[in-house]
Amino acid sequence: MSDRVVIDADALGKVFDASGQKSVTALHDINLTVRAGEFVSLLGPSGCGKSTLLRVMADLTSPTSGRIEVNGKNPEQARTSRDYGMVFQQPGLFDWRSVLGNVELPLQLAGVAKSERRSRAREMLELVRLSDFARHFPWQLSGGMQQRVAIARALTGSPKLLFMDEPLGALDEMNREYLQGELLRIWDSTKTTIVFVTHSVAEAVFLSNRVVIMSPRPGQVATTVDVDLPAPRTAEVRTAPEFYDTVTEVRTALHAVLAGEEAVA
Amino acid sequence: MTATTDTGPRRAPAVAPWLVRHVVPAVAAPVVILALWQALVRGFNVESFVLPAPTEIGAALAANLTTILAASVVTVQAVLLGLLTGVAGGVTVALLLARFRSISAPVLTVAVIVNCAPIVALAPIFNNWLGTASIASKAGVAAIMVFFPVLVNTARGLLDISPLHLEVMASMAATPRQVALRARLPHALPYLFNGVKLGATLSVIGVIVSEYFGGLANALGVYIAQMAALPRYAEAWAGILVAAALGLALFGAINLLERLLMPWHATVRSTAD
Amino acid sequence: MAQTRMRPPPSAAPAAQEAVATLGRQAGSMAAALRPVGWFLIVAVAGTALWEGYKALGRSIGDVIPGLGIALPVATDDMAMPHVGAILGSLGAPVQRGVDVSLGSYLVQQAAVTLQEALAGLVLGLLLGCALAVLFLLLAPVRRGLLPWVVASQTVPLVAIAPMVVVWGGQVGMPAALTVAAISAYLAFFPITVNTLRGLQSPATIQLELMRSIAASRRQTLWALRFPAALPYLFAGMRVAATASVIGAIVGELSAGTGNGIGRAILNFTYYYSSGPEKLYAAVLVASLAGIVFVQLVNLAERLALRHRPRG
Numbered sequence: 044m045s046d047r048v049v050i051d052a053d054a055l056g057k058v059f060d061a062s063g064q065k066s067v068t069a070l071h072d073i074n075l076t077v078r079a080g081e082f083v084s085l086l087g088p089s090g091c092g093k094s095t096l097l098r099v100m101a102d103l104t105s106p107t108s109g110r111i112e113v114n115g116k117n118p119e120q121a122r123t124s125r126d127y128g129m130v131f132q133q134p135g136l137f138d139w140r141s142v143l144g145n146v147e148l149p150l151q152l153a154g155v156a157k158s159e160r161r162s163r164a165r166e167m168l169e170l171v172r173l174s175d176f177a178r179h180f181p182w183q184l185s186g187g188m189q190q191r192v193a194i195a196r197a198l199t200g201s202p203k204l205l206f207m208d209e210p211l212g213a214l215d216e217m218n219r220e221y222l223q224g225e226l227l228r229i230w231d232s233t234k235t236t237i238v239f240v241t242h243s244v245a246e247a248v249f250l251s252n253r254v255v256i257m258s259p260r261p262g263q264v265a266t267t268v269d270v271d272l273p274a275p276r277t278a279e280v281r282t283a284p285e286f287y288d289t290v291t292e293v294r295t296a297l298h299a300v301l302a303g304e305e306a307v308a
Numbered sequence: 309m310t311a312t313t314d315t316g317p318r319r320a321p322a323v324a325p326w327l328v329r330h331v332v333p334a335v336a337a338p339v340v341i342l343a344l345w346q347a348l349v350r351g352f353n354v355e356s357f358v359l360p361a362p363t364e365i366g367a368a369l370a371a372n373l374t375t376i377l378a379a380s381v382v383t384v385q386a387v388l389l390g391l392l393t394g395v396a397g398g399v400t401v402a403l404l405l406a407r408f409r410s411i412s413a414p415v416l417t418v419a420v421i422v423n424c425a426p427i428v429a430l431a432p433i434f435n436n437w438l439g440t441a442s443i444a445s446k447a448g449v450a451a452i453m454v455f456f457p458v459l460v461n462t463a464r465g466l467l468d469i470s471p472l473h474l475e476v477m478a479s480m481a482a483t484p485r486q487v488a489l490r491a492r493l494p495h496a497l498p499y500l501f502n503g504v505k506l507g508a509t510l511s512v513i514g515v516i517v518s519e520y521f522g523g524l525a526n527a528l529g530v531y532i533a534q535m536a537a538l539p540r541y542a543e544a545w546a547g548i549l550v551a552a553a554l555g556l557a558l559f560g561a562i563n564l565l566e567r568l569l570m571p572w573h574a575t576v577r578s579t580a581d
Numbered sequence: 582m583a584q585t586r587m588r589p590p591p592s593a594a595p596a597a598q599e600a601v602a603t604l605g606r607q608a609g610s611m612a613a614a615l616r617p618v619g620w621f622l623i624v625a626v627a628g629t630a631l632w633e634g635y636k637a638l639g640r641s642i643g644d645v646i647p648g649l650g651i652a653l654p655v656a657t658d659d660m661a662m663p664h665v666g667a668i669l670g671s672l673g674a675p676v677q678r679g680v681d682v683s684l685g686s687y688l689v690q691q692a693a694v695t696l697q698e699a700l701a702g703l704v705l706g707l708l709l710g711c712a713l714a715v716l717f718l719l720l721a722p723v724r725r726g727l728l729p730w731v732v733a734s735q736t737v738p739l740v741a742i743a744p745m746v747v748v749w750g751g752q753v754g755m756p757a758a759l760t761v762a763a764i765s766a767y768l769a770f771f772p773i774t775v776n777t778l779r780g781l782q783s784p785a786t787i788q789l790e791l792m793r794s795i796a797a798s799r800r801q802t803l804w805a806l807r808f809p810a811a812l813p814y815l816f817a818g819m820r821v822a823a824t825a826s827v828i829g830a831i832v833g834e835l836s837a838g839t840g841n842g843i844g845r846a847i848l849n850f851t852y853y854y855s856s857g858p859e860k861l862y863a864a865v866l867v868a869s870l871a872g873i874v875f876v877q878l879v880n881l882a883e884r885l886a887l888r889h890r891p892r893g
Contacts, residue, residue, distance in 0.1 A: 536744035
């Protein structure tokens with residue numbers, strides 16, 4: 044992990060329908076720094092703005108106040124220069140492309156020559172252990188396999204940064220735990236910086252270096268918990284006392300957020 | 309290398325059961341019907357004005373094959389020209405609507421309403437405008453009948469793309485042109501084919517009705533009507549048979565094209581039942 | 582009827598049947614129902630302006646594009662393109678010299694005859710279509726055997742069979758109008774069959790398992806679950822069928838020897854085109870409006886029948 048700052052948000056705010064009667068403050072005064080090589084989770088109850096924050100970073104929506112830099116650029120520059128890869132909650136694969144065709148799409152859009160993007164896409168399929176399914180169409184794969192294809196697609200342009208918006212949220216528990224392990228393995232082998240949105244405490248603790256806990260109405264950063272678990276994080280970590288301690292710490296912080304919520308309401 | 313926790317891929321079923329389940333019944337049905345038809349006509353001595361026996365129709369077809377085929381060529385040319393023109397026009401306007409999305413809703417609303425009008429009624433007007441004997445007047449009516457369903461379906465396919473797919477494209481920094489070419493257009497293909505299938509039927513109706521309002525005497529629709537009026541029913545039925553075969557061939561060709569252009573889609577449908 | 586919350590027919594439509602279903606579908610409240618009328622008026626005005634504009638242009642350049650010497654595709658003299666005013670004016674004039682009936686009321690009368698035939702065809706098509714759909718639902722082998730041929734039946738040019746249907750009708754002594762209705766039904770039953778079958782198959786597994794868990798019989802499942810679920814699909818098919826039945830009625834009139842109906846009127850005015858071109862245009866206009874009104878009535882019926890359903 045280096046000291047290079049990849050994401051730098053400063054007093055960031057986002058108000059939906061600012062001029063209208065039903066204006067909603069989705070993000071309020073967000074200050075957040077993510078360094079190169081970090082795995083940072085954004086955790087919080089629904090409505091806390093964690094997805095909005097990620098979408099602002101990815102330039103899928105724009106902030107209404109404050110400043111944010113992604114790779115030292117504004118988010119739009121970062122997006123158009125393809126600095127990041129993104130994985131959504133749903134795989135979002137294109138039905139008409141084979142698995143290989145889906146994975147090579149980002150490179151195709153960037154104008155990379157066919158032979159080069161083919162071999163690169165094959166490498167990525169190997170990384171997510173789906174080499175045997177290159178010629179299949181998405182509908183022939185299970186949900187978990189489709190999401191692995193989506194991860195391969197996000198990684199195929201070798202981005203230094205990966206945005207993941209509850210990527211495992213739609214999967215069953217078994218698939219989830221398996222893919223969490225896969226994700227750590229991929230993170231370890233690609234040295235990519237990952238910003239990961241989730242509403243699962245255990246998932247955030249198992250995966251991250253740092254868990255950013257957010258509170259709703261207005262969405263803001265409540266507190267940050269550093270996770271110090273032994274590397275490599277294997278399945279055994281899930282049963283280790285340190286894991287439980289950190290989960291408890293995060294859960295306590297989250298409960299404080301929710302209690303504050305109720306006090307206001 | 310497959311993950312143990314993953315459920316395996318869903319594979320297409322083997323070919324043999326598919327043949328037995330889908331092809332055999334579809335082939336058996338007409339054989340049974342033809343046999344029954346022949347038996348009933350012969351068994352009950354049905355008069356030929358009610359229904360000629362399949363064998364009589366076959367004989368009439370063999371005797372008049374050249375006349376019928378010559379008439380078919382005239383009709384088929386107009387049908388194909390009308391279909392192609394209508395599809396080209398419909399797709400072009402649909403693409404424009406996808407490009408200028410603010411006007412798409414009112415234009416589609418109007419297109420849906422106009423499509424409710426019996427456009428065949430334009431046939432005599434087109435005959436007056438473009439010449440009774442010209443292929444343009446026949447194909448023109450067919451083209452307009454094809455245009456609307458193709459426009460409405462294709463536009464819907466281009467516009468109905470999911471927000472998720474648009475965001476995926478945005479996250480890859482796709483240009484508007486790439487979004488249109490790589491996301492909207494392939495997504496709209498199945499819709500386009502639905503429109504073309506509807507259009508194929510309408511194109512045939514448009515051309516034959518247009519022929520009815522005057523034109524070349526050696527067209528298929530005119531031949532059938534004349535034989536029915538004479539009355540030479542076996543010949544009329546032979547004409548109907550050829551018309552049916554042509555309609556089927558057109559439909560089959562479109563289905564084949566669909567399978568070729570959309571392998572992902574055809575495979576989905578062959579297993580769904 | 583079970584108040585099951587049904588999903589409306591899917592708007593993402595991969596199969597041919599669904600395009601049939603989505604074609605002509607408009608959602609919205611009654612206020613939204615009036616908006617198309619406004620758009621239609623705008624189109625009518627724009628169409629008139631285009632027609633008269635093209636005509637004026639053609640007149641001023643003598644129907645030949647200057648400098649190129651290419652003739653305009655359609656001549657613009659009063660014979661080929663009467664003024665819109667003349668077409669509308671002819672509606673008020675007597676239908677024939679010395680007859681005390683205006684062209685407008687004559688055409689509306691004939692259109693009413695055609696719409697009656699179309700309605701009869703639609704009802705016949707509805708009965709046949711629903712019967713086939715239920716048959717296909719209950720008997721899978723029959724479905725696999727016949728469904729491809731039902732699809733194929735629509736590729737057989739209806740107009741080719743129409744003369745034979747007229748012959749049959751005549752031999753059996755069927756009234757000509759009923760023969761026309763039968764031809765109309767031939768076009769109408771198909772979208773109804775395909776959409777209704779899809780609708781009958783649309784209930785989710787969980788809903789079917791609920792019926793099973795409360796020991797509902799096949800018939801009860803059909804009435805309480807499958808039919809209500811199929812209604813939105815049925816109406817989607819009806820909208821397409823309504824358009825088709827009007828086409829069928831007009832085509833049937835051309836083949837049948839009846840002197841009545843808007844199709845016949847169009848044929849007559851085609852014969853006497855040279856003595857009054859605007860009459861043919863008026864007839865085509867009335868036929869088009871009649872078709873649109875007919876389909877809008879079916880839309881209205883749908884809005885009433887499905888007023889408690891969520892809109893897609």
